[in-house]
Amino acid sequence: MNRLKEATDKARKVPPGFMFYLEDAKALRGLSPEDFRTVMFGLVDAVETGELLENDGSAASVAFYLLWPKTERDLQKYNETGEKRRAAANARWHPS
Secondary structure (H helix, E strand, O other): OOHHHHHHHHHHOOOOOOOOOHHHHHHHOOOOHHHHHHHHHHHHHHHHHOOOOOOOOOHHHHHHHHHHHHHHHHHHHHHHHHHHHHHHHHHHHOOO
C-alpha cells in the first residue's frame, strides 16, 4: 500500500480489516458459495465505503444484515480506541 493511500485510510478511519467470528462462520455454512461471497464482499464494501448491501430479502442480504450490527459495533470500538490512544499520545507529547 502506498503512503498516500495509507494516510487517506487513517484520515477516514478505515480500519485495516474487520472481525469475523467463528460463531458467524458456523451460522453461514448453509449459504451457497455465491451467497457467502456476496455477504463477505458486502461487509468489505460497507466497511470501506459505508454503502450497505441492498436488502432484497435474499439469503445473502438477510445474512449481511444479521452480521452488520456486530461489525459496525466493532468498527466503532476500533475508532474510539484509536481516538483515546491519539489523545493520550498528544497529551504526552504536547502537554498543556
